[in-house]
Amino acid sequence: MKGNVLATRWGIVLVGASIGVIAPLLQKLGNPANMGICVACMERDIAGALGLHRAGVVQYLRPEILGFVLGAFLAAVLFKEFRPRGGSAPVARFFLGMCAMIGALVFLGCPWRALLRLAGGDGNAILGLAGLATGIWIGTLFFRGGYSLGRSSPQSKSVGLMIPLLMAGLLVLRLAYPPVEGQAASGILFYSLQGPGAARAPLLVSLAAGLIIGVLAQRSRFCTMGGIRDLILFRQLHLFSGMVALVVVAWVVNLILGQFHPGFEKQPVAHSQHLWNFCGMMVAGLAFALAGGCPGRQLFMAGEGDNDAGVFVLGMIIGAAIAHNFGLASSPQGVGPNGIAGLAVAMGICLFIGLTNLRRS
Amino acid sequence: MADKTIDARGLSCPQPVLLVMENMKKLAKGTLEVLVDTDTSRENVSRAARMEGWEVTQEEKTEDGYRMILEKKN
Numbered sequence: 010m011k012g013n014v015l016a017t018r019w020g021i022v023l024v025g026a027s028i029g030v031i032a033p034l035l036q037k038l039g040n041p042a043n044m045g046i047c048v049a050c051m052e053r054d055i056a057g058a059l060g061l062h063r064a065g066v067v068q069y070l071r072p073e074i075l076g077f078v079l080g081a082f083l084a085a086v087l088f089k090e091f092r093p094r095g096g097s098a099p100v101a102r103f104f105l106g107m108c109a110m111i112g113a114l115v116f117l118g119c120p121w122r123a124l125l126r127l128a129g130g131d132g133n134a135i136l137g138l139a140g141l142a143t144g145i146w147i148g149t150l151f152f153r154g155g156y157s158l159g160r161s162s163p164q165s166k167s168v169g170l171m172i173p174l175l176m177a178g179l180l181v182l183r184l185a186y187p188p189v190e191g192q193a194a195s196g197i198l199f200y201s202l203q204g205p206g207a208a209r210a211p212l213l214v215s216l217a218a219g220l221i222i223g224v225l226a227q228r229s230r231f232c233t234m235g236g237i238r239d240l241i242l243f244r245q246l247h248l249f250s251g252m253v254a255l256v257v258v259a260w261v262v263n264l265i266l267g268q269f270h271p272g273f274e275k276q277p278v279a280h281s282q283h284l285w286n287f288c289g290m291m292v293a294g295l296a297f298a299l300a301g302g303c304p305g306r307q308l309f310m311a312g313e314g315d316n317d318a319g320v321f322v323l324g325m326i327i328g329a330a331i332a333h334n335f336g337l338a339s340s341p342q343g344v345g346p347n348g349i350a351g352l353a354v355a356m357g358i359c360l361f362i363g364l365t366n367l368r369r370s
Numbered sequence: 371m372a373d374k375t376i377d378a379r380g381l382s383c384p385q386p387v388l389l390v391m392e393n394m395k396k397l398a399k400g401t402l403e404v405l406v407d408t409d410t411s412r413e414n415v416s417r418a419a420r421m422e423g424w425e426v427t428q429e430e431k432t433e434d435g436y437r438m439i440l441e442k443k444n
Contacts, residue, residue, distance in 0.1 A: 159380075242384060
């Protein structure tokens with residue numbers, strides 16, 4: 010069996026470090042502060058670009074996300090790991106994706122952004138990361154109790170191609186309808202004129218960054234939820250070491266680029282309601298654990314032909330639309346008008362899925 | 371002939387590793403045959419086996435994934 014260098018300890022550290030370099034550089038080149046990469050925020054921006062929600066400040070068809078899936082797809086094809094599969098409780102996974110996004114948008118970031126916020130000096134990220142670990146810990150209790158959403162089964166090639174093709178289609182839209190200076194729409198796509206959605210690195214830079222990370226992460230199986238889960242469940246440091254590398258390297262790069270600003274108040278695209286930062290990521294962490302991967306990992310698996318991961322991704326995008334349409338998403342002023350209620354419902358859904366899928370006595 | 375066969379095909383993370391770990395602990399020593407469907411599961415199972423002092427003595431490609439043999443002699 011051929012060895013996979015990037016799946017070794019040093020390989021995963023290298024991949025975490027690479028993301029730690031690329032994300033702050035994307036920020037320097039135009040992406041929002043402490044948001045060089047954020048899978049949840051970027052999927053939320055894509056939902057906005059497509060008009061699924063109409064929050065004017067978060068609308069941009071982020072090329073990084075398309076690159077993640079297409080990069081992972083290319084790597085999977087190149088290394089003969091493209092395995093179309095699916096059929097493991099798709100609707101439950103869709104709901105887990107929605108719940109994950111609702112939790113992430115109460116905190117304002119996915120696990121990657123929580124790490125990048127920490128590396129940028131945002132102390133509120135500590136609460137988010139503590140919540141994330143707590144949610145994943147709850148998930149491990151379900152796994153110890155025999156939790157399973159059932160087996161996936163092999164699917165046809167075309168079925169495995171669905172999500173990579175969707176991303177290729179979105180890329181065509183982005184190329185066909187580029188942003189127009191001073192206009193909030195171009196063709197069928199919406200664009201932010203201010204706020205985080207208006208902060209964007211050049212198209213080719215974003216796309217190249219996404220493709221590089223997509224390839225590296227597919228080969229290394231980089232997963233932030235898995236890092237914490239494996240540490241709790243197996244006392245295994247493998248994936249966790251990639252997360253540590255990401256934070257340390259991003260912190261150093263932020264220091265060099267003058268992007269490190271320690272503190273809790275007035276952090277970019279963040280709020281300081283500690284309890285809700287914690288609870289938001291706790292719900293997200295539980296949803297990621299029950300679905301078997303952090304939002305980044307779900308994109309990379311979708312690129313490998315995993316339809317169950319693809320359904321989770323679609324759930325996250327629709328979850329973002331729901332979060333913004335119904336006032337669940339937070340803003341720098343704090344949680345949205347219905348954020349706490351939304352979080353309670355999302356937690357209830359996760360616990361329901363967890364408790365009703367314990368398959369062993 | 372393996373003492374037990376574990377079919378972890380189609381299971382998402384971390385279930386393949388959990389199943390294998392559970393059986394390695396139960397058996398303490400012997401031979402386990404493990405079936406997985408993805409390279410990620412193959413790598414994760416190998417890593418977990420080595421961590422528990424088991425050896426991966428065989429790995430072969432099958433029609434829908436991999437067949438692995440894990441052994442611990444004493």
